[in-house]
Amino acid sequence: MSVTVRVPAKVNVQLAVGAARPDGFHPLANVFLAVGLYDRVTVTPAEELRVTCSGPGSDQVPLDATNLAARAALALAARYGRTGRDAAVHLHIDKDIPVAGGMAGGSADGAGALLACDALWGTGASREELLEICAELGSDVPFSLVGGAALGVGRGELLTPLEVGGDFHWVFAMASRGLSTPAVFREFDRLTGHAVVPEPVASEPLLAALAKGDVDALAGAVSNDLQPAALSLFPELARTLEAGRAAGAVAALVSGSGPTTAYLARDAASAARIADALTASGTCRTVRLATAPAPGATVL
Ligand SMILES: C[C@@](CO)(OP(=O)(O)O)[C@H](O)COP(=O)(O)OP(=O)(O)OC[C@H]1O[C@@H](n2ccc(N)nc2=O)[C@H](O)[C@@H]1O
Numbered sequence: 001m002s003v004t005v006r007v008p009a010k011v012n013v014q015l016a017v018g019a020a021r022p023d024g025f026h027p028l029a030n031v032f033l034a035v036g037l038y039d040r041v042t043v044t045p046a047e048e049l050r051v052t053c054s055g056p057g058s059d060q061v062p063l064d065a066t067n068l069a070a071r072a073a074l075a076l077a078a079r080y081g082r083t084g085r086d087a088a089v090h091l092h093i094d095k096d097i098p099v100a101g102g103m104a105g106g107s108a109d110g111a112g113a114l115l116a117c118d119a120l121w122g123t124g125a126s127r128e129e130l131l132e133i134c135a136e137l138g139s140d141v142p143f144s145l146v147g148g149a150a151l152g153v154g155r156g157e158l159l160t161p162l163e164v165g166g167d168f169h170w171v172f173a174m175a176s177r178g179l180s181t182p183a184v185f186r187e188f189d190r191l192t193g194h195a196v197v198p199e200p201v202a203s204e205p206l207l208a209a210l211a212k213g214d215v216d217a218l219a220g221a222v223s224n225d226l227q228p229a230a231l232s233l234f235p236e237l238a239r240t241l242e243a244g245r246a247a248g249a250v251a252a253l254v255s256g257s258g259p260t261t262a263y264l265a266r267d268a269a270s271a272a273r274i275a276d277a278l279t280a281s282g283t284c285r286t287v288r289l290a291t292a293p294a295p296g297a298t299v300l
């Protein structure tokens with residue numbers, strides 16, 4: 001018997017970042033939007049814990065106990081007193097979310113493995129318990145479970161679901177190399193230096209644009225405080241952003257800590273034109289189209 005769970009990628013339509021806390025994490029006002037690019041995690045009982053991965057970029061995914069899917073399975077087993085063979089599973093990750101791209105691929109695999117093991121083992125864990133384990137695994141992991149759209153505060157793990165009044169068309173340009181999330185936050189600290197960094201707050205116009213499904217209003221309200229840091233570490237991304245804007249994107253921004261860049265299109269036809277132009281520009285590795293919002297982790 002095996003269980004497969006599908007989990008979406010995310011784009012941050014607002015990422016407001018405050019000054020580093022004493023624990024090193026940054027307070028955020030993080031407006032997550034789940035997008036229709038998915039990893040699939042399949043869990044099967046096995047002799048011992050094992051992780052395999054297929055799909056683009058899978059060679060960069062660690063297959064040891066540091067893998068977020070493995071950590072999720074171990075955390076759930078520990079909470080329910082499962083040891084030895086009772087906790088042993090084969091986790092297979094079928095990757096479609098770009099690796100180290102700022103689209104929460106690892107977090108998606110953590111949330112997916114948690115939900116899949118929960119279903120396989122029939123633990124009866126509540127949604128709150130699952131969300132608690134997600135938050136221990138990483139700041140982005142709770143959102144991967146929930147999907148849709150949500151405001152994340154704290155280090156991004158404390159979620160409030162948000163209303164979304166329509167579908168949005170997005171284009172994503174994958175870069176030729178990855179960017180490390182901690183390195184981008186460190187660069188944010190370096191660039192802000194001794195300046196007073198304001199408390200992060202969610203943008204009311206942005207929340208209203210999402211609620212109305214108003215693409216032009218959303219385009220005018222998106223923001224990412226990590227973008228200058230990502231561009232500082234990866235200056236070539238500016239050319240990709242420019243190519244997307246020139247092709248008609250109503251907004252062009254770095255996704256989270258990057259280096260994937262995200263382009264909001266007015267409609268599906270415009271998204272297709274932006275995708276073609278980005279491919280022709282030669283400034284990125286691959287281009288993908290996706291709509292949002294997408295549902296959270298789902299047992300197939
Ligand atoms: C930036 C964001 C935006 O959604 O995602 P990505 O773009 O990387 O996907 C997130 O905040 C990333 O979340 P996630 O990738 O789960 O980060 P974690 O594992 O919790 O933390 C990794 C490292 O990022 C930094 N970090 C993360 C979250 C936060 N609020 N402040 C931080 O300073 C810390 O250096 C931490 O050690």
Ligand SMILES: Nc1ncnc2c1ncn2[C@@H]1O[C@H](COP(=O)(O)OP(=O)(O)O)[C@@H](O)[C@H]1O
Pocket residue numbers: 060061062066067068069093098099100101102103104105106107109110179181257258
């Ligand atoms: N399932 C996974 N478990 C643990 N680490 C992963 C997993 N997938 C990717 N990684 C690693 O975690 C780092 C961040 O990857 P990822 O989560 O894809 O990007 P991001 O944090 O930018 O959204 C990468 O170095 C990658 O090798």
